[in-house]
Amino acid sequence: MNSTDYTPPKIWTWDKPNGGNFAGINRPTAGSRVQQDMPVGRHPLQLYSMGTPNGVKVTIMLEELLSLGHAGAEYDAWLIKISDGGQFGSGFVDLNPNSKIPVLMDRSVSHPIRVFESGSILMYLAEKFNVFLPKDLHARTETLNWLFWQMSSAPYLGGGFGHFYAYAPVKIEYAIDRFAMEVKRQLDVLDQHLAKNEYLAGNEYTIADMAVFPWYGGLVKGWLYSAAEFLSVHEYQHVNRWADTLYARPAVKRGRMVNQLRGELSEQLHERHEASDFDTQTQDKLVK
Numbered sequence: 001m002n003s004t005d006y007t008p009p010k011i012w013t014w015d016k017p018n019g020g021n022f023a024g025i026n027r028p029t030a031g032s033r034v035q036q037d038m039p040v041g042r043h044p045l046q047l048y049s050m051g052t053p054n055g056v057k058v059t060i061m062l063e064e065l066l067s068l069g070h071a072g073a074e075y076d077a078w079l080i081k082i083s084d085g086g087q088f089g090s091g092f093v094d095l096n097p098n099s100k101i102p103v104l105m106d107r108s109v110s111h112p113i114r115v116f117e118s119g120s121i122l123m124y125l126a127e128k129f130n131v132f133l134p135k136d137l138h139a140r141t142e143t144l145n146w147l148f149w150q151m152s153s154a155p156y157l158g159g160g161f162g163h164f165y166a167y168a169p170v171k172i173e174y175a176i177d178r179f180a181m182e183v184k185r186q187l188d189v190l191d192q193h194l195a196k197n198e199y200l201a202g203n204e205y206t207i208a209d210m211a212v213f214p215w216y217g218g219l220v221k222g223w224l225y226s227a228a229e230f231l232s233v234h235e236y237q238h239v240n241r242w243a244d245t246l247y248a249r250p251a252v253k254r255g256r257m258v259n260q261l262r263g264e265l266s267e268q269l270h271e272r273h274e275a276s277d278f279d280t281q282t283q284d285k286l287v288k
């Protein structure tokens, strides 16, 4: 494939995977592809996820809730391997017709509630446990401003920059330039804001921080797309300061390990069913 010799046909049709990462599982249609029931553990909350930035937002929140003593936030975290197509099983699609991790099932209520979209899950948990979403109208609105900012901005970072810089089968200068510019602009938005605020919503740690950290915190920490040098992330000193503050939190460290398939083996807990899994985590316990 050459980026300069393509003329779009009159009508687009899909006939074959295009060679990029994940091309083998991408199709232009929705719905389940195989019959597959979802496992259910013994805890009130069942999470079906993977340790990507969108998945990690939720496990950080659950670990923060547990660290505050909310026993109702006990959860089973089941690993959905998206590169193997686990999101297209019939049981998963029943929980999220959009076939994306993360998905949460709240089985503590008489009619279990499905929650999909990571921002919706964070809001659901914050409202259920009455924490990490301030009551004061100003602070609450500011939290939601940044939460929704993250939901709409990160696709430029992941689907745009990350895809064309790290995953696409060809390096297209135009696409990489366009999305690198936008991601640097987003980092500057955060940097200017965090120069004046300890956390995103002001002086309180909220679900907005939990949503933004795995993406933009991960980027400045060098966890995403091996792009730290390319994007000169050291320039964003206030984002770095904020990311270090968050990563010093034990719940954030634990949340980052759950359903994680990347990085050091000692930082991967493929499934989490008990709090003690973090202590007893060994290579033998990793789900293959």
Ligand SMILES: N[C@@H](CCC(=O)N[C@@H](CS)C(=O)NCC(=O)O)C(=O)O
Residues within 6 Å of the ligand: 025, 052, 053, 054, 055, 082, 087, 099, 100, 101, 102, 116, 117, 118, 119
């Ligand atoms: N807006 C969604 C995005 C979820 C999403 O894109 N999940 C990715 C992993 S980070 C996924 O499941 N991809 C599988 C696929 O596209 O088939 C959210 O925040 O929950």
